[in-house]
Amino acid sequence: MLLSIELALILEKLALIVVVVMSSLLIAMYATFAERKVAAIMQDRRGPNRAGPFGILQPVADGLKLFFKEEIIPNLSSKFLFILGPCLAMLTAMMTGAVIPWGDKVHFFDRDIPLQIADINIGILYVFGVVSMGVYGIMIGSWASNNKFSLMGGLRAASQIISYELAMGISLIALLMTTGTLSLKEIVEQQQESWYSWNIIKQPLGFLIFLICAFAECNRTPFDLPEAENELIGGYHTEYSSMKLGFFLFAEYINMFLSSAVMVSLFFGGYDIPFLNDAAFAEKIGINWMALLHAGMFLLKAASFLFLFMWVRWTIPRFRYDQLMNLGWKVLIPLALINMLVTGAFILLQQNNWHF
Amino acid sequence: MRSLSKAQIITYMQALTNRAKQVERKPMTLLERAYLPAIFKGMAITFGHMFKKRPTINYPEVKRPFSPVFRGLHILNRDEEGRENCTACGLCAVACPAEAITMEAAERKAGEENLYREEKYAAKYEINMLRCIFCGLCEEACPKDAIYLSETFAPANFQRKGFIYGKDDLLIPNPITEPEAFAEARGNRAQVAR
Numbered sequence: 001m002l003l004s005i006e007l008a009l010i011l012e013k014l015a016l017i018v019v020v021v022m023s024s025l026l027i028a029m030y031a032t033f034a035e036r037k038v039a040a041i042m043q044d045r046r047g048p049n050r051a052g053p054f055g056i057l058q059p060v061a062d063g064l065k066l067f068f069k070e071e072i073i074p075n076l077s078s079k080f081l082f083i084l085g086p087c088l089a090m091l092t093a094m095m096t097g098a099v100i101p102w103g104d105k106v107h108f109f110d111r112d113i114p115l116q117i118a119d120i121n122i123g124i125l126y127v128f129g130v131v132s133m134g135v136y137g138i139m140i141g142s143w144a145s146n147n148k149f150s151l152m153g154g155l156r157a158a159s160q161i162i163s164y165e166l167a168m169g170i171s172l173i174a175l176l177m178t179t180g181t182l183s184l185k186e187i188v189e190q191q192q193e194s195w196y197s198w199n200i201i202k203q204p205l206g207f208l209i210f211l212i213c214a215f216a217e218c219n220r221t222p223f224d225l226p227e228a229e230n231e232l233i234g235g236y237h238t239e240y241s242s243m244k245l246g247f248f249l250f251a252e253y254i255n256m257f258l259s260s261a262v263m264v265s266l267f268f269g270g271y272d273i274p275f276l277n278d279a280a281f282a283e284k285i286g287i288n289w290m291a292l293l294h295a296g297m298f299l300l301k302a303a304s305f306l307f308l309f310m311w312v313r314w315t316i317p318r319f320r321y322d323q324l325m326n327l328g329w330k331v332l333i334p335l336a337l338i339n340m341l342v343t344g345a346f347i348l349l350q351q352n353n354w355h356f
Numbered sequence: 357m358r359s360l361s362k363a364q365i366i367t368y369m370q371a372l373t374n375r376a377k378q379v380e381r382k383p384m385t386l387l388e389r390a391y392l393p394a395i396f397k398g399m400a401i402t403f404g405h406m407f408k409k410r411p412t413i414n415y416p417e418v419k420r421p422f423s424p425v426f427r428g429l430h431i432l433n434r435d436e437e438g439r440e441n442c443t444a445c446g447l448c449a450v451a452c453p454a455e456a457i458t459m460e461a462a463e464r465k466a467g468e469e470n471l472y473r474e475e476k477y478a479a480k481y482e483i484n485m486l487r488c489i490f491c492g493l494c495e496e497a498c499p500k501d502a503i504y505l506s507e508t509f510a511p512a513n514f515q516r517k518g519f520i521y522g523k524d525d526l527l528i529p530n531p532i533t534e535p536e537a538f539a540e541a542r543g544n545r546a547q548v549a550r
Contacts, residue, residue, distance in 0.1 A: 042402045046412045315402040316395060 012113050020097050020117060027299075028253035029059040031306055035253075038310040066246035074239050078144040085141020086240065086247035092134040093254040099123040100261045101185045103271050103294040107287045115291060116185055123184035124172065127262055128165075131217055134255065135161045138219075138226060141248065142236035153235030157226035160216055160324060164223075167332035168213035171206040174336070174343040175266060178202050184262075188270030195274040200267040205339045207267045209332055214259045216328070219252060221313040228318060260305030264298060271298040427490045427505040430483055430521070431528050431541060435473055438530040441502035444478035451497035456487035474500075481526065485510045485519040507543045 033048065033055070040047025051057040073082055103115035120126060135158055142154025178199070179187050191198050200207050216223040227235030234240075237248045264270060271294035272278065282290040319327065349356070387393055413420050422428070433441045444461035462479035464472045471477075495504045513519055529537035 041406050041410075044405055044408050044410050046410055046414070049414070311399060311402065312395075315398045 008109075008111065012111070013117060016113070016115070016117050017098075020102065021094060024094065024097050024254055024257055025250075027257050028250055029063070031253040031257060032062065032249070033059045034306065035310050035313075038307065039314050042311070042314045063246065066243050069242040071242040071244065072239075074146060076146045077239065078146070081140050081144035082239075083244070085137050085144055086244045086251070087137070088140060089134060089137025089251040090247045090254075092130050092137060093251040093258065095130045095133075096127055096255075096258040096262065099126050099184050100258070100265055101188050101270055102298055103291040105287065106291045114185075115295065119183060119185045122182045124176070124182050124187070124262075124266070127184075128169065128172075131255075131259075132161065132165060134217075134251070137251065138236045138248075141240070145236075145239035147239050149232045149234070150236050150238045153226045153228075153232050153238070156228075156232075156321070157219060157236060160219075160223060160225060160328075163325060163328035164213040164216035164332070167209055167328060167336045168217070170333065170336035170340055171203075171209035171213070172266075174206045174340040175199055175203050175210075177340070177343055177347055184265050184270075188265050188272070191269040192272050192278060195269065195272075198267065198269040198272070203267065203339075203343070205335065206343075207263075209336050209339065210263065210267070212327075212332060214263060215309070215312065216324075218255045218259055218309070220256065220309055222316040222319050223324060224313075224318055225321060225324060256306060256309050257302060260302040260309070261298070263305055264301040268301050271295065273297045422507040426507055427492045427495075428508045429485070429506050429510055430488075430494070430503055430526055431506045432478075432481065432523065432526045433502050433504065434528055434531060434538075436531060437470070438532045439469075439471060439473040440477055440527070441473055441500045442478045442481065443474045443476045443500055443502070444481070445476075445499070447497040447499065448494035448503055451493040452488075453491060453493060454487045454489050456484045456489075457494060458482050478523070481523045483521050483526065485521055486516065506541065 036058070037047040037055075039045075048055040048058040051061045073079055098117040099120060101114070101116040101119070105112045105114045107113070138157045139154045142150040142157070145151070176182060179190055181187060181190075187199070215221075219226050225235075226232075227237065229235070232238070237245055240248060273293065278290070278294075285293075435441055444459050446459060446461075449455075449457040449459060458480075459478045459482070460480040461476055464475050464477055490505065492505050498504075510519065510521075528541045531538040
């Protein structure tokens with residue numbers, strides 16, 4: 001009896017993992033396409049429209065092209081680490097998806113299956129840990145290339161992520177003081193009431209800082225210094241070719257999608273559908289359909305964040321390195337600290353029934 | 357000689373236009389240093405561009421219409437009964453400033469009245485498209501309305517000899533046996549030229 005339950009659990013988690021990994025790969029694939037389309041539309045161009053109707057097969061064509069290209073491993077590179085770099089970048093990019101609640105739950109075979117791979121009680125810390133691991137892929141890959149430009153890119157990535165992780169963490173502390181939990185599932189459930197219970201209302205400044213830091217963590221413009229192509233050739237992936245390059249580029253898009261997902265769960269109510277009484281509506285159409293609606297809403301929110309990422313990329317020029325460091329250390333960290341102090345004072349006042 | 361300071365040189369120098377402006381060096385205001393308003397302004401501009409009309413023409417599916425005075429590849433014309441107009445008078449070759457046209461004349465035999473309109477015709481008619489400058493003087497010189505420039509241009513080729521167009525390349529399709537091809541090759545330009 002015990003064994004059968006265990007087996008079912010393993011099967012359901014396995015299915016969930018496959019679905020999440022596959023869908024985030026697919027979304028990342030089409031994010032590359034969307035990126036090119038958005039860029040084109042914002043520059044009054046048409047964008048890729050040759051492969052398939054409206055060019056929707058373009059990502060497939062791009063992937064095939066990368067697969068068929070020659071794999072070049074530089075002679076003087078450290079071969080094991082050279083291959084490990086992109087693998088690590090890809091792996092850490094995929095791992096974040098494990099703690100994100102994609103929907104409430106579905107009901108199949110007399111079992112309630114939560115739409116979250118692992119509801120660990122330190123969910124957001126796990127996300128932080130994995131995201132910081134992401135820089136290892138870039139650093140190892142860039143160092144192993146044995147190329148000065150690559151190394152510069154890797155160093156920039158490392159210092160940038162370390163600088164912005166601090167501000168991100170402090171802005172998050174303020175949020176966690178209001179939620180009182182580290183579990184992403186609980187944070188999302190707290191925001192289910194209505195749109196004004198979303199954390200963005202409680203923590204607007206915290207969200208802004210988190211957003212800016214998320215841009216920096218994903219190495220997106222205006223913080224794309226690690227791969228600044230006009231300064232460092234290609235930055236950390238100068239020496240990479242074929243699918244190893246593809247992995248680096250792909251990891252960026254997966255990172256983008258998953259940090260959008262994290263932002264949605266933390267600040268925008270996760271899978272909550274605004275202006276709708278979810279519980280009453282779920283009674284009407286059944287749990288499974290509701291879960292589908294929830295997941296759709298979640299993806300819609302995440303997609304709008306992806307659009308924001310692209311929109312910013314095609315608007316703002318890259319920071320200079322000293323500007324980047326100034327913004328990180330002299331602006332964002334003090335702001336985040338002030339935000340944390342103000343939030344703490346408010347919570348203390350609230351607990352004291354608004355008496356000083 | 358007394359040396360001038362930089363400011364003096366600037367005041368002595370005569371400005372060529374009145375558009376020269378002193379570079380502003382005043383420190384940024386707080387709003388400008390906040391950086392975000394400028395970002396939102398820029399993002400509004402890029403967002404606005406999403407609704408602009410795109411000037412691109414999807415080339416192979418949609419073709420840009422030729423101007424009515426466009427001068428493209430030459431066509432040797434036929435009359436309504438499908439007979440060649442050209443009498444190999446050589447006026448086009450004489451008019452050609454690039455000396456791109458050569459021809460050989462021949463006499464029409466009995467029984468060839470359905471092929472050639474007049475007693476003399478061009479047995480060989482060649483235009484070197486690499487020499488041709490598409491000026492259209494041949495068309496103006498022709499007394500028989502036999503040659504005119506169409507709305508296409510010479511496609512790429514791997515060899516020079518591929519650009520020497522003979523009669524089989526230049527001659528318009530027969531209007532009686534292939535009316536559609538004739539109409540297509542004729543285009544709108546023949547009417548304009550007349």
